[in-house]
Amino acid sequence: MDFKELExxxxxxxxxxxxxxxxxxxxxxxxxxxxLGELLEHFQWExxxxxxxxxxxxxxxxxxxxxxxDVIIYLTLLAHELGIDLDEAVERKIEKNGxxxxxxx
Amino acid sequence: MDFKELExxxxxxxxxxxxxxxxxxxxxxxxxxxxLGELLEHFQWExxxxxxxxxxxxxxxxxxxxxxxDVIIYLTLLAHELGIDLDEAVERKIEKNGxxxxxxx
Amino acid sequence: MDFKELExxxxxxxxxxxxxxxxxxxxxxxxxxxxLGELLEHFQWExxxxxxxxxxxxxxxxxxxxxxxDVIIYLTLLAHELGIDLDEAVERKIEKNGxxxxxxx
Amino acid sequence: MDFKELExxxxxxxxxxxxxxxxxxxxxxxxxxxxLGELLEHFQWExxxxxxxxxxxxxxxxxxxxxxxDVIIYLTLLAHELGIDLDEAVERKIEKNGxxxxxxx
Numbered sequence: 055m056d057f058k059e060l061e062x063x064x065x066x067x068x069x070x071x072x073x074x075x076x077x078x079x080x081x082x083x084x085x086x087x088x089x090l091g092e093l094l095e096h097f098q099w100e101x102x103x104x105x106x107x108x109x110x111x112x113x114x115x116x117x118x119x120x121x122x123x124d125v126i127i128y129l130t131l132l133a134h135e136l137g138i139d140l141d142e143a144v145e146r147k148i149e150k151n152g153x154x155x156x157x158x159x
Numbered sequence: 160m161d162f163k164e165l166e167x168x169x170x171x172x173x174x175x176x177x178x179x180x181x182x183x184x185x186x187x188x189x190x191x192x193x194x195l196g197e198l199l200e201h202f203q204w205e206x207x208x209x210x211x212x213x214x215x216x217x218x219x220x221x222x223x224x225x226x227x228x229d230v231i232i233y234l235t236l237l238a239h240e241l242g243i244d245l246d247e248a249v250e251r252k253i254e255k256n257g258x259x260x261x262x263x264x
Numbered sequence: 265m266d267f268k269e270l271e272x273x274x275x276x277x278x279x280x281x282x283x284x285x286x287x288x289x290x291x292x293x294x295x296x297x298x299x300l301g302e303l304l305e306h307f308q309w310e311x312x313x314x315x316x317x318x319x320x321x322x323x324x325x326x327x328x329x330x331x332x333x334d335v336i337i338y339l340t341l342l343a344h345e346l347g348i349d350l351d352e353a354v355e356r357k358i359e360k361n362g363x364x365x366x367x368x369x
Numbered sequence: 370m371d372f373k374e375l376e377x378x379x380x381x382x383x384x385x386x387x388x389x390x391x392x393x394x395x396x397x398x399x400x401x402x403x404x405l406g407e408l409l410e411h412f413q414w415e416x417x418x419x420x421x422x423x424x425x426x427x428x429x430x431x432x433x434x435x436x437x438x439d440v441i442i443y444l445t446l447l448a449h450e451l452g453i454d455l456d457e458a459v460e461r462k463i464e465k466n467g468x469x470x471x472x473x474x
Contacts, residue, residue, distance in 0.1 A: 078207040091301015102183040119243045123252035138224045147228035196406015288417040312393040329453045333462035346424045348434045357438035
C-alpha cells in the first residue's frame with residue numbers, strides 16, 4: 055500500500071462516519087502527538103534490551119505496531135488536509151538527507 | 160512506495176553511514192517525537208484558517224511536508240528494529256478501527 | 265511550594281518506593297512526553313471555545329490539572345537528575361525572553 | 370517562586386506584549402509540546418551515561434534547563450487560561466500518587 059492509496063482509504067473511512075469537520079490541521083497534528091505519546095509509553099521504564107526482548111511476544115509487538123500505525127494514519131490525514139503528497143514528500147526528504155549527510159568513503 | 164520498500168531504502172541509507180548502533184528503539188521513538196515537535200511548531204500560533212491559507216505557498220507546504228516525512232522515516236526505522244511489518248500493521252489497524260467504529264446507517 | 269521544595273518531596277517519594285534506578289534522564293524525559301500526550305488528548309477534537317466551556321466542570325478541570333501536574337512532576341525529577349535548579353532556570357528563562365522580546369512602547 | 374507567583378509574572382509579561390489573544394488552550398498545549406520536543410532533542414542520540422557526562426558542562430546544562438523552563442512556562446500559562454490552580458494541582462496529584470502507590474514495608 056503506498057501513501058496515495060492509504061490516503062484514499064482513510065478519507066473514505068472518515069467520510070463514511072461524518073468525521074471530516076473535526077479533521078482540521080491542528081486537531082490532526084494534536085492527534086498524531088497523542089498517539090505518539092501512547093507509543094512512547096511502551097518505552098517509558100524499560101531499557102532497549104528489555105524492549106527488544108518484550109517485542110518477541112506477538113501481543114506486545116501488535117500493541118506497539120498499533121500505536122505506530124495510529125501516528126501514520128493521522129499524519130496521512132493531516133497531509134491530505136494540507137494538500138501534501140506524502141509519497142513525494144518522503145522521497146524528497148530522503149534525497150535531501152542524502153545531500154546533507156553524504157556517504158564518506 | 161510501500162512501507163516494505165521504504166524500510167529497505169532507509170536501512171540501506173543508515174548502514175551506508177554506520178548509524179545502526181544509534182538506532183535503538185528508545186532513540187528512534189525519541190527522534191520521532193522530536194520531529195513531531197517541529198511539525199507542531201508550524202501550527203503553534205496560527206488558526207486552522209491561517210494554516211490552510213499558509214500552505215498555499217509551496218515553500219511553506221514543503222517545510223511542513225519535510226517534518227511529516229521525518230516522523231514517518233523514524234517510525235519506519237523503529238518498526239524495522241522491532242520486527243514490525245508496517246504494511247500489515249496499518250492494514251490491521253484500519254480494520255480494527257472499522258470494527259470499533261462501525262458505520263451507522 | 266517552590267521547585268526546590270517540590271524536588272525534595274518528589275525525590276523522597278520515589279526513594280521510599282525504590283524507583284530511583286528507573287529515573288534515568290531518557291526515561292524521565294519520555295515520561296514527561298507521555299503525560300503531555302495525555303494532556304493533549306483532552307484538546308484533540310474540541311475547539312478552544314468547547315474546551316473553555318468544558319473546564320467549568322470541576323471533574324474535567326481536575327482531569328486536565330492532573331495531566332499538567334504529571335508533566336511538571338516528571339520535569340522536576342528530570343531536573344534533579346541533571347543537577348538543574350528549576351527555580352533559577354525559570355527565572356533566567358523569563359529574563360532571557362524579556363531581552364529577546366522587549367516591550368515596544 | 371511558587372506557581373501562583375509565576376503565573377502572575379507570566380501573565381503580566383504576555384499582557385505587556387499584547388500576546389493574550391494567541392494564548393488559547395490549544396495553542397498553549399501545542400507550545401508545551403513543541404518545547405518538550407526541543408528538550409527531547411538533547412537526549413536523541415546519547416546514552417544516559419553520555420547525557421549525565423554532558424550536563425557537567427554549564428552551557429549544555431543551561432541549554433537543557435532553558436527547554437525544561439519553556440515547557441513549565443507554557444503549562445503555567447495554560448493552567449491560567451483553564452482556571453487551574455497549579456500549586457493545588459501538583460499537591461493533589463502527589464497525594465493521589467501516594468494512595469495509588471503506597472509504600473510497601
